[in-house]
Amino acid sequence: MSWFKRESFGLVPQEKKELPDGLWIKCEGCNEIIYKKELDKNLYVCMKCNHHFTINSKTYIKILMDDGTFNEFNDQIQSVDPLKFKGTRRYAEQLKTAMKKTGLNEAIRTGFGQINHHDVVFCVMDFSFIGGSMGSVVGEKISRAIQLAIERHMPVIILSTSGGARMMEGALSLMQMAKTSAYLAKLSDAGLPYISICTNPTTGGVSASYAMLGDIIIAEPGALIGFAGPRVIKQTIGQDLPPGFQRSEFMLDHGFIDVILNRQEIKEKLTQILEFFEAQ
Amino acid sequence: MDTYILDFERPIIELEKKIQEMKDLSIHDDLRLQDDIARLEQKAEKLRKDIYSKLSRWQRVQLARHPQRPYTLDYIKRITSSFLELHGDRSYGDDPAIVGGLAKIEDLPVVIIGHQKGRTTKEKLHRNFGMPHPEGYRKALRIMKLAARFKRPIVTLIDTIGAYPGIGAEERGQAEAIAKNLFEMSHLPVPILIIIIGEGASGGALGIGVGDRVLMLENTWYSVISPEGCAAILWRDSTRAEQAAEAMKLAPTDLLEIGIIDGIIKEPSGGAHRDHDKAAAILKTTIIEELINLNQLPVDQLLEQRIQKYSKMGFWSE
Ligand SMILES: [Zn+2]
Numbered sequence: 001m002s003w004f005k006r007e008s009f010g011l012v013p014q015e016k017k018e019l020p021d022g023l024w025i026k027c028e029g030c031n032e033i034i035y036k037k038e039l040d041k042n043l044y045v046c047m048k049c050n051h052h053f054t055i056n057s058k059t060y061i062k063i064l065m066d067d068g069t070f071n072e073f074n075d076q077i078q079s080v081d082p083l084k085f086k087g088t089r090r091y092a093e094q095l096k097t098a099m100k101k102t103g104l105n106e107a108i109r110t111g112f113g114q115i116n117h118h119d120v121v122f123c124v125m126d127f128s129f130i131g132g133s134m135g136s137v138v139g140e141k142i143s144r145a146i147q148l149a150i151e152r153h154m155p156v157i158i159l160s161t162s163g164g165a166r167m168m169e170g171a172l173s174l175m176q177m178a179k180t181s182a183y184l185a186k187l188s189d190a191g192l193p194y195i196s197i198c199t200n201p202t203t204g205g206v207s208a209s210y211a212m213l214g215d216i217i218i219a220e221p222g223a224l225i226g227f228a229g230p231r232v233i234k235q236t237i238g239q240d241l242p243p244g245f246q247r248s249e250f251m252l253d254h255g256f257i258d259v260i261l262n263r264q265e266i267k268e269k270l271t272q273i274l275e276f277f278e279a280q
Numbered sequence: 281m282d283t284y285i286l287d288f289e290r291p292i293i294e295l296e297k298k299i300q301e302m303k304d305l306s307i308h309d310d311l312r313l314q315d316d317i318a319r320l321e322q323k324a325e326k327l328r329k330d331i332y333s334k335l336s337r338w339q340r341v342q343l344a345r346h347p348q349r350p351y352t353l354d355y356i357k358r359i360t361s362s363f364l365e366l367h368g369d370r371s372y373g374d375d376p377a378i379v380g381g382l383a384k385i386e387d388l389p390v391v392i393i394g395h396q397k398g399r400t401t402k403e404k405l406h407r408n409f410g411m412p413h414p415e416g417y418r419k420a421l422r423i424m425k426l427a428a429r430f431k432r433p434i435v436t437l438i439d440t441i442g443a444y445p446g447i448g449a450e451e452r453g454q455a456e457a458i459a460k461n462l463f464e465m466s467h468l469p470v471p472i473l474i475i476i477i478g479e480g481a482s483g484g485a486l487g488i489g490v491g492d493r494v495l496m497l498e499n500t501w502y503s504v505i506s507p508e509g510c511a512a513i514l515w516r517d518s519t520r521a522e523q524a525a526e527a528m529k530l531a532p533t534d535l536l537e538i539g540i541i542d543g544i545i546k547e548p549s550g551g552a553h554r555d556h557d558k559a560a561a562i563l564k565t566t567i568i569e570e571l572i573n574l575n576q577l578p579v580d581q582l583l584e585q586r587i588q589k590y591s592k593m594g595f596w597s598e
Binding site: 074076077078079080082083085086087088135136137139140143165166167169170171172173174175176177178179181182183184185186188189203204205207208209210211212213225226227228229232233236237241242245246254255256 | 443444445446447449450451452453454455456458459460462463464466467482483485486487489490502503504505509510513514515524527528529530534535538540586587590591593594595596597598
């Protein structure tokens with residue numbers, strides 16, 4: 001059986017606009033009108049209420065990696081439509097649209113980079129690509145990234161933002177949970193650290209695999225983190241969910257993450273963690 | 281046992297009933313009646329073959345959910361010569377939706393773990409419809425680690441529509457519990473045999489489903505989400521589950537084709553629910569064969585093969 005299918009979608013990469021046009025923007029957290037330039041300077045964190053806006057992979061790379069050090073690999077891997085899945089529309093079409101809209105090939109970018117001169121393998125998900133869902137390509141890119149980290153003896157950092165497994169790949173997407181977790185076990189057996197960063201949202205199959213497997217797990221404030229989606233839980237139990245349910249603070253209280261960090265302080269703390277692990 | 285009959289089963293069951301009636305009549309050796317019976321039995325066998333050889337994916341889902349289908353403990357009772365159920369995750373509680381323990385199949389010591397559904401309303405509630413909480417996954421892991429320490433192979437039987445989506449489950453870390461099992465199962469140094477005996481949905485199934493060989497019974501399904509869940513997301517309408525089942529390609533033959541499972545286990549004619557003993561006998565033979573093969577591999581080779589197996593899963597282009 002051939003696992004590698006060669007197909008081309010002939011996409012034209014385009015820059016994705018992360019926030020609506022205009023100079024001003026309304027905060028989803030406090031409804032304040034914020035000057036966009038200010039927000040940009042503040043890394044898309046509301047100055048009034050500390051609401052962390054969803055940002056794309058490119059912005060995270062800029063925030064967390066030393067300038068010009070991120071060296072992406074395996075960026076040409078693309079999803080195919082192995083099940084010829086058709087829901088409200090064809091998966092193959094959905095992929096084309098997502099690629100065109102985001103200028104990305106998939107919901108994750110992986111590469112070598114430096115954080116205050118510490119070498120790392122960095123995997124960063126992008127919610128704008130089909131809700132950051134995990135299909136074969138996300139699983140394969142993470143697995144290859146971990147393999148490279150093992151070969152080069154580097155720590156791995158994965159920044160998650162995802163609604164979970166990609167339904168349009170059926171059981172194949174489910175298996176990516178096993179695949180990525182197996183590679184993380186291999187990394188752990190090789191004595192290398194793995195840091196997981198959960199951003200809004202980190203749910204479903206992504207939370208039930210690599211996002212919850214960090215040696216250190218960091219979360220941005222207010223991020224939705226959990227296995228089942230709030231809507232499904234509400235439907236199942238037939239009652240309203242308590243305030244703050246499944247948010248970062250709830251996860252911290254229940255012992256499932258190490259620390260909540262504002263976006264502005266993540267890089268500094270990552271440096272501290274990397275130094276700690278390197279010291280031995 | 282009260283029989284629950286699916287629409288497509290009806291013609292077979294009616295014919296079988298007719299044959300039984302004729303048999304009851306033929307107390308004195310009426311040769312002509314005997315001929316008729318033989319003829320009808322042939323017809324019934326052909327009908328079973330016809331119907332069961334071209335079941336739709338949705339019909340497989342219905343069979344996998346058949347209320348008379350054997351569950352984990354039904355199989356354990358029939359295939360083991362001894363079984364000691366172990367309880368609790370040593371941390372929070374015992375989850376009746378997952379059972380596990382120390383077993384012997386013939387002379388082979390194994391650990392068996394599986395999702396457990398209930399048959400009566402009371403049992404169903406007690407088993408939480410086979411939908412585990414985090415403590416279920418943690419209990420499973422505890423037992424599996426015990427197996428690894430004493431070099432006993434692990435057999436898991438999958439039968440769940442998913443991990444339970446509830447407040448307590450989230451508070452106690454459903455995601456972490458499942459993730460941890462995937463991580464650990466990927467490198468436990470003993471053979472792990474996974475068999476889907478009914479339904480297999482999402483991380484709830486996979487949470488005890490990572491291993492060296494993955495097999496499915498003929499009338500089962502396995503996917504990332506239940507057909508109802510998929511339909512609810514796609515069309516905001518869970519009644520379109522039949523369509524979702526087709527779209528997700530969740531039948532055993534589909535999964536064999538895309539390299540997710542290693543084989544399909546035959547069920548007795550008409551499905552496992554028609555003959556629990558026979559279904560268990562087939563399962564037992566399969567488990568013994570598989571474990572004998574896996575037991576022959578040195579541990580490092582076993583683990584290398586396991587990671588290779590999962591490395592290959594997926595389709596992409598580059
Ligand atoms: Zn605000």
